[in-house]
Amino acid sequence: ETGVTQTPRHLVMGMTNKKSLKCEQHLGHNAMYWYKQSAKKPLELMFVYNFKEQTENNSVPSRFSPECPNSSHLFLHLHTLQPEDSALYLCASSQDEEGRYNEQFFGPGTRLTVL
């Protein structure tokens, strides 16, 4: 595997379900990101992790819970979502060098539908 991978690619869930999105980067980077893209809208940053530590939470509701066990893996745990949370969820990674965040590379995304 190369680059940034995401699983699953598609997910349909009910509002009472609990599911998790997984992201893995094979680029040796130390920073990872979750973005949300609603239909016909630009990407919005949700979370940033740097060396496994969360450095940014862009006012995301608590029904989205990120987890970063190491610099290569990032999860987004989902519970009691709403239909308006249906969107494309994209993961990205980059190399942070002494506070300078370099070029970000994106995974293929998970298309989530909440019924």
Added chain:
Amino acid sequence: GIQVEQSPPDLILQEGANSTLRCNFSDSVNNLQWFHQNPWGQLINLFYIPSGTKQNGRLSATTVATERYSLLYISSSQTTDSGVYFCAVERNQGGKLIFGQGTELSVKP
């Protein structure tokens, strides 16, 4: 916060035509990236260009940081160039990329 505006919002081209996409931003930035989003949602990196000019095949980009804009040139367009082109900037905010609204390009055969 910083504002990112892209123009035009939509563009229809005949195959073989050239085009210029523009990205204006409201404040100085550390990073600027251009992406192409294909119909399946994948964001493809085109350029990482906080300043200067770069070229990659039929595509080139120029960022004039002092005047707060960047341009993406597409020459001899092909149907596979269709999709949405995003400009995104980051300004000393821990890697937080701010995306423009995008330019939706359709290249007709």
